[in-house]
Amino acid sequence: MATMTAGVLGSFIHIDAAAEAIRALKAQGHTDLTVYSPAPNHEIEEALDQPVSPVRLFTLVGGLTGCAAGFAMTIWMSNNWPLLVGGKPIASVPPYVVLAFELTILLGALSTVLGIIVMSALQERKRVPYDEKFSDDHIGVFVPCGAEQSAAIERLLRRAGSVEVTHAA
Amino acid sequence: MAPTHTPTQTHAEVTRDVVATLGAPSRGYVMMLAGAVGLFLVGAFTFVMLLKDGLGLAGYNPPVMWSVYITTFVFWVGIGHAGTLISAILFLFRSQWRTAVYRATEAMTVFAVMTAGLFPIIHIGRQWVFYWLLPYPNQRYLWPNFKSPLLWDVFAIGTYLTVSTTFLVVGLVPDVAAVRDKVSGWRKKLYTACSLGWTGSDNQWRHYTRGYLYLAALATPLVLSVHSVVSWDFAMSIIPGWHGTIFAPYFVAGAIYSGVGMVFTLLIPLRKLLRVEHMIVDYHFDNLAKLTLFTGSILFYAYAMEYFMAWYSGSTYEQVTFWRRAFGPMWWAGWSMILCNAFVSQLLWFRKIRTNLTALFIISIFINIGMWFERYVIIVSSLSNDYEPWAWGQMNPTWADWGILAGSFGWFGMYFLLFARTFPIIAIQEIKETIPMPRKRGGH
Numbered sequence: 001m002a003t004m005t006a007g008v009l010g011s012f013i014h015i016d017a018a019a020e021a022i023r024a025l026k027a028q029g030h031t032d033l034t035v036y037s038p039a040p041n042h043e044i045e046e047a048l049d050q051p052v053s054p055v056r057l058f059t060l061v062g063g064l065t066g067c068a069a070g071f072a073m074t075i076w077m078s079n080n081w082p083l084l085v086g087g088k089p090i091a092s093v094p095p096y097v098v099l100a101f102e103l104t105i106l107l108g109a110l111s112t113v114l115g116i117i118v119m120s121a122l123q124e125r126k127r128v129p130y131d132e133k134f135s136d137d138h139i140g141v142f143v144p145c146g147a148e149q150s151a152a153i154e155r156l157l158r159r160a161g162s163v164e165v166t167h168a169a
Numbered sequence: 170m171a172p173t174h175t176p177t178q179t180h181a182e183v184t185r186d187v188v189a190t191l192g193a194p195s196r197g198y199v200m201m202l203a204g205a206v207g208l209f210l211v212g213a214f215t216f217v218m219l220l221k222d223g224l225g226l227a228g229y230n231p232p233v234m235w236s237v238y239i240t241t242f243v244f245w246v247g248i249g250h251a252g253t254l255i256s257a258i259l260f261l262f263r264s265q266w267r268t269a270v271y272r273a274t275e276a277m278t279v280f281a282v283m284t285a286g287l288f289p290i291i292h293i294g295r296q297w298v299f300y301w302l303l304p305y306p307n308q309r310y311l312w313p314n315f316k317s318p319l320l321w322d323v324f325a326i327g328t329y330l331t332v333s334t335t336f337l338v339v340g341l342v343p344d345v346a347a348v349r350d351k352v353s354g355w356r357k358k359l360y361t362a363c364s365l366g367w368t369g370s371d372n373q374w375r376h377y378t379r380g381y382l383y384l385a386a387l388a389t390p391l392v393l394s395v396h397s398v399v400s401w402d403f404a405m406s407i408i409p410g411w412h413g414t415i416f417a418p419y420f421v422a423g424a425i426y427s428g429v430g431m432v433f434t435l436l437i438p439l440r441k442l443l444r445v446e447h448m449i450v451d452y453h454f455d456n457l458a459k460l461t462l463f464t465g466s467i468l469f470y471a472y473a474m475e476y477f478m479a480w481y482s483g484s485t486y487e488q489v490t491f492w493r494r495a496f497g498p499m500w501w502a503g504w505s506m507i508l509c510n511a512f513v514s515q516l517l518w519f520r521k522i523r524t525n526l527t528a529l530f531i532i533s534i535f536i537n538i539g540m541w542f543e544r545y546v547i548i549v550s551s552l553s554n555d556y557e558p559w560a561w562g563q564m565n566p567t568w569a570d571w572g573i574l575a576g577s578f579g580w581f582g583m584y585f586l587l588f589a590r591t592f593p594i595i596a597i598q599e600i601k602e603t604i605p606m607p608r609k610r611g612g613h
Contacts, residue, residue, distance in 0.1 A: 015606035035371040038180050038347070039601035040378045048371055053379035059387070077304060077312035095316045098398060102324040105391045109332045109384055113339060116380035117365075123372045130368050132350035135343075137180035139606075161609045 004168045005127050007144040010157035011134075015043050017161025018139040022047040024156055025143055034125050034142040036134035044139070055115040062111025063104045070100030129168045138163075180601045187344075187593045188351045190443040194590055198442045205582030212576010215569055216291065224294045226569035230562055233552045235292075237570035241577055242288035243544040244427065245281045246326065246399055247420075250392055251428020252278025253333060254460075256340070257388035260381075266456045268599040269449050272344075273439065274432050275337045276594070280584040281431070282330045284577050289322075291573060318401040325398040332391055336384050342367050343377070343598040396424040403547065409486040410494070410551030413478065419471040423543060426464035426510065429457055430536025437530045439589060448595055451524040458523035461536070465514020472511050486556055498563055499550045502542050509539020 012018040018035070022044065025033060035044055071093070078091040125144075134140045141162075143153050147169065154165045194202075219226055229236060252274035259267040290299045302323045304313050313320050346367035349360035367373065400420035403411035413419075433454070440449045479491035494503040513535045522528045554561045588594070 013607060014609035017609045033371070036369045037371075037374065038184075038369060039343075039598050040374040041602075041606065044371065045375075050371070050375055053376045055376050055379040056383060059380075059383040063387075073304065074315040078315065081310055081312060092316060095321070098321040098394075099315055099324050101394060102321075102328045102391075102398075105387050105394075106328040106331060109335055109387045112380050112383045112387070113335055116339070116376045119376040120373050123376075124370065125372075128370070135347040135350045135367075135369055136184045137606075 003127065004129050005125070005142075005144050006146060006169050007129075007142055007167075008150050008153045008157065009129050009131070009140060009142045009166045009168060010154075010160075010162035011131065011164040012139040012141065012160075012162055013137065014161050015041060015139065018141060019043040019047040021141055021157055021160035021162065024160060025141070025153070028156070030143050030145070030153075032125070032144055034128045034140075036130065036138075036140035036142075038135055038137055038139075041139075053119060055112060055119055058115025058118075059108050059112045062114075063108030065111075066103040066105070066107030067100050069107065070103035071096060073103075074099050129166070142168075178604065180604060180606065183597055183600050183604070184347050184351060186445065186448060187595050187597050188348055190445060190594060191348065191352075191590060191592075195442055195444075197438075198586065198590065201438070201442070202583065202586045205579045205586060208575050208579025209583050210576075210579070211572055212579055215572030215576060219291065219569060219573075220296065224292075226567060227573075228564045228567040228570050230564040232555060232560055232562055233549055233564035235548050235552060236564050237545070237566050237574060238288045238292040240541065240544040240548050241574050242285050242292070243399055243420075243548075244541050245285035245288070245577065245581070246329075247396060247424035247427045247540065247544075248281040248431045249278040249285070249329070249333065249428065250396055250421070250424035251426075251432055251460075252276070252281070253336075253388050253392040254425050254428070255432075256336065257385040257392065260385045261389060264456075265603050266453055268596055268603055269453050270432065270436060270457070271599070272337075272340065272596040273436055273589070273594050274428075275333065275340065276585060276588050276592075277428070277431060277435060278333045279330070279337050280581050280588070281428075282326065282333060283584065284581045286326055286330060287577070287580070288573075318398065318405045321398045322402055325395045329391060329395045332384075332388055336388055339377075339381060339384060340596065340599075341592055343369060344593040344596060347597045348593060393421055396420045403551075408551050408555055409484070409490040410479075410547065413475065415471060415474055415478075419468070419475075422464045422467035422471065423510075423540060426461060426468055426514070427536060427540035429461045429464065430533045430540065432457060433461075433529050433533035434537060435585065437526050437533070439594070443589065443594065445595060448600075451526075454526060454529055455520070455523045458517045458529060461532075462514055462517035465510060465517070465536075469511035469514070472507055490551055490554060493554055494546060494550050497550070497554070499546065499553070502546045503550065506539055506542040506546050509535045510543060513539065 010021065012021070022033060022035060026047075026049075033048070035048060037044055074096040075091040075093075082090045084090065128142050128144075131138070131140060141157065143157075145153055150167055154167070157165050227237065255267050256271040256275040256278070259271075290296050293299060302313060302320070341363075342365055345360050346364035346369065349357060349364050352360060397417035397420065400416035404413060404416035406412065436449060440446050476491055479487040482488075493499070513532055516522050516528075516532060522532075549564060553563055
């Protein structure tokens with residue numbers, strides 16, 4: 001197994017305690033935190049104060065691609081084998097709006113999922129310790145640091161209200 | 170924050186109670202699953218006979234060349250709509266009561282659309298060439314006719330199945346991770362693989378919550394479009410009884426009404442079988458019933474408008490079609506639809522009925538039957554009498570029609586029951602979001 005990143009992992013059961021610890025750590029210059037929580041939480045988001053996820057760009061690009069592909073496919077295929085029916089235009093845009101709309105949604109949704117996967121994989125910090133309690137009812141705060149800082153960070157986490165602190169080396 | 174009305178108070182209890190639903194199955198569950206598999210086998214046998222002998226086994230009779238299979242197709246697509254309404258639209262509206270029921274309804278959507286998708290394929294007769302519906306380069310240099318609503322349907326249903334499956338799977342990932350951390354042995358391996366490395370870190374939540382929001386925002390117009398497109402299969406033609414501009418909203422309201430009906434039919438027994446009576450409570454059923462009342466009332470209005478427009482249009486053909494719906498050879502089907510949908514839904518004005526699960530279950534059976542008849546009436550009664558009285562004709566469903574219909578319930582039930590025991594049927598993570606975490610400085 002790959003070695004874990006060195007650092008300190010604090011577990012919390014109180015949400016305000018975890019948020020307080022995050023703010024204190026950030027004030028001391030520890031910005032590379034990993035915070036685990038069983039559900040998304042606004043207090044943690046506010047304490048971490050991270051930029052908005054770029055997943056929305058994936059949605060936008062996917063949706064626009066779908067829309068363009070929908071019109072391009074229908075218009076090109078109609079003209080590729082032109083069948084004149086009732087003197088109507090070979091490629092008639094109004095009914096093709098339906099297909100362009102469906103493809104906008106389809107590609108928009110698929111690229112959103114791709115965005116979640118790609119962004120999570122790219123930005124996920126590797127080899128950070130995890131505890132099974134974090135998917136249940138605990139909040140975890142991992143601070144990467146060297147051995148010389150770990151005692152000070154443990155004190156900070158405990159003062160904020162951490163119920164358990166472990167060291168990864 | 171609105172009350173959740175869920176007696177489950179802490180995050181740990183939510184995980185414990187939902188993971189418990191994945192334990193040893195009860196006898197009731199096994200019996201229901203056996204029943205579903207039995208019905209599925211009836212359908213499978215009928216399908217084999219259709220392959221062997223052709224569509225002549227079903228009750229098609231000119232001019233009624235769309236009948237029970239297309240009726241059942243529309244029925245199942247409609248069922249799916251309530252799931253997306255509850256999971257996506259109510260998510261955007263931030264209605265908290267959806268959290269306890271949305272996973273079950275979203276799963277219902279996926280399996281209902283999967284069931285619906287079989288019917289056009291069964292109906293085309295030569296099932297092995299169904300891929301002709303898709304645009305692909307071929308040696309005949311032919312492309313599908315994109316001006317046909319049937320092609321729109323291929324794209325609408327295909328997109329709907331893909332997007333609702335995606336939405337279900339994305340929603341499941343954090344919950345599967347929570348289950349992974351509570352089980353052991355081969356189940357741990359299974360859930361570890363399915364959880365895709367989910368840890369619930371801040372980065373994952375940041376991208377996940379954004380992505381989920383956009384998925385919901387995309388699914389919302391999608392669900393409204395899908396049944397609109399299905400309604401245009403009919404409304405784009407000039408058959409009397411089909412050629413109406415109210416068809417799209419009328420079908421969407423009907424779809425949601427039928428879907429919520431099916432939610433009652435599924436959840437009322439399921440909460441007992443999976444022992445989650447304390448998580449899905451009267452409060453949720455009361456809200457679902459209000460949704461049923463709302464959409465049922467829209468249907469009531471649409472039914473009245475259909476008859477009004479037939480009269481007011483001055484078109485003899487429309488008038489005759491609607492006269493025959495009420496007093497012609499299919500009067501029993503016409504009145505079943507009006508009674509089961511427009512009138513039975515009005516019982517839900519009473520809170521006593523909205524919170525009485527036995528009453529709701531019985532009403533839901535009426536809704537299922539009524540909504541199937543609605544599509545049967547619209548499709549079969551309109552086709553049976555079009556412009557030339559000498560060409561009028563009736564169809565009578567045969568065992569091959571009923572066999573496939575029964576099989577579709579088995580196919581759907583089988584998947585739904587298996588899903589309910591394999592994956593968390595109650596959204597762990599979303600319920601946790603509605604329960605405030607404990608605070609160091611007192612209170613919640």
